[in-house]
Amino acid sequence: MTTESTTEPRREPDRRARPHGKVRRRLGALLAITAALVLTGGAYAFFLPNAPTATAQQDAGLVAKGQELYNAACITCHGSNLQGVDERGPSLVGVGDAAVYFQVSSGRMPLARQEAQAVRKQPLPQFDPDTAEGRANLDALGAFVQANGGGPEAPMQTGAALRGDDPARGGQLFRLNCASCHNFTGVGGALSSGKFAPSLTPPTEEQIYTAMLTGPQNMPKFGDRQLTPDEKKDIIAYVKSVTEGNNPGGYNAGGLGPTTEGVIAFVVGLASIIGFAMWLGAKN
Template structure:
């Protein structure tokens, strides 16, 4: 055997340098292309995406909230405080009451109150908040937007007033008797409560006013969430109230003043007692 010569020695093998550089270059190019593609997609989305809207379907306009703050400062700040926190012996906090409470209280003239009484009565609203005028509708929406921006709360439903009337007044009558008749009477004529408060008659209220009252719970009235009364059930109650106010539905039979079965019971009692007394007198005379 012969010893290996210099030419027979094996040299260590290494990966070709050009191949490694090409692989690194391809990775850098792929990352650069992906980054540019993401930037282009983001720019296109920002250019063509629709503007965000609020829950009420109107653009979330900071100018409307600012207008509402100015209206609040002019008409509400004395009783409800500079930060809606309320003022002792003047007015409660408005944080979290929502836009629905603003529509009901201000749109019906209950606020601002003329005097500190047990209950705020319905009266003509301030001209700038009259819901029957375009200016009043705009100002009510602005004031509601400002209150809504400070704590959230129930919102006034969108759409025309007629869209808040349900299709089943019979079911609405059942729900009304279960949830409302104890205060508002069977036909919505209202009634007295304790401590100088009262349940007002409902024949003067619009569909939107009734709906926002159900949402916000003014005075002694409780709030009815969607778990207690669904939107469809609230609308059916409004359909029942509207039918009674129009005279289309007399749940107590003859109206007799429009206060439901109570009046019929009184008539039956008086007539029955008179008949019994007359019969007793006839028996006495005969004996």
Template sequence: MTSPHRSGGLLARMRRRRAVPRSKARRRIASATRLLAALVLAGGLYTAFAPAISAEDAPLSPAAMEGKELFDNSCITCHGSGGEGIQGRGPSLVGVGAASVEFQVGTGRMPLGSQSAQAIEKPPVFNEEQTRQIAQYVQELGGGPDLPEGTDLRSGGDVAVGGEIFRLNCSQCHAFGGGGGALSSGKFAPRLSDTTDRVIWAAMLSGPQNMPVFGDNQLTPDEKRDVIAYIQDTLKENDPGGFNLGRLGPTTEGLAVFVVGMTALIFTALWIAGKS
């Protein structure tokens, strides 16, 4: 016979053992509830502050609609239906902005003619209005650097200040006279003699190929106007000294002086010797 005292102790121990798993289960349920509440809160905050619709679903402006039609006919093969890019063919255009499109398409570098060290400037496929439309479409896809309105972007620029900025930041590649120059791996810096204000501004904003990006944090809009004023009002002037030798700098000038000058001196010396 089991005593009532022992029976009561056994029942108490069994109840405690049952209570332990129940307590663990409650804690697990509470942890899962808190985690679910945190996820719901995070999702709610994202929904509240994130854009309500994606860029592809956003309504496009009339200019962007025209640009989308041009894009779908000429650019979709390499850059994808939504500008997301295709691996091995073309990079994503989401976030590059209208500035990049105006530079690449406006100078004929795009559509790309052939795979080479860098895109070569050639006659544009699209006219100025079509280029602006494609640029507007890409701008509305994902934002990015955009250009000011108008074609005269150097008005009010300080030529002297622009010259200092150009010599400090640009002359290493484009040469002091803006004649361009060779870079590594078959690349080169182009001449600046036939560029427009918008192309120069777009190049500074987008940093094509080997060129660094000069955003508004690096060069303010006023400084960009100064640089463009220097390029357009000084580097494009007629050369008062005569033939500019490509404006490639002192190397070609020194070589020309040596070859021409020394040849003239040698023939002069021979002529004098023959006469005497």
């Protein structure tokens, strides 16, 4: 007796290509590439600065004017390529226009003579920041140094716009980063090797800001990673609040610190008691 197999024969898979499947995949890939290109182009157009048309020409003219000023006032000490001159002046490569503004507007440069520290004095008339011509010349000189040496850039804002909205936070940051040299109220103090931390009363907001950026003399540099621009502005707000005659009352004893009056009263009182005791002893 024979048994018939009930197993159905295995069907071979249909290996014929499906044209609509390939077309769909290709269209999907094309759409993905197109979307990526559109997103990339949009992001580039969004973050790309304005086209440097007239600005580039204006900057070129500003740099050329700055070079003339540099050749007339700075080249003797700092060299024709900002490389510096031995025993005359350091290299200006990497100092940026922030250092140019601070040093020149405060009269520290050009140096009157070689000494332990450059002191503040009246700036040259052509670089006086209080005049329109002086400000324009400072911008031109800074543009030349910035274009050829790079470095920190001076802030775009000026004056009261550089004062932050939180002087209390500025006071905390000042006590943490600055008071050890400049004293609690910014009156300055002596350092080693004939150097000193200057008083913060004369400097303008721009000069304080550019000093924090560039770290003149023994002062450390406070870039935007160490102190954000807003934190710098809060420090400036605090400094101006304590250097513009804002005394809460009483004799400020030169503004040497928050406990100065108490220390003076203690010393004077103790000396008076000791003197009176000695007088009584001598009389007896």
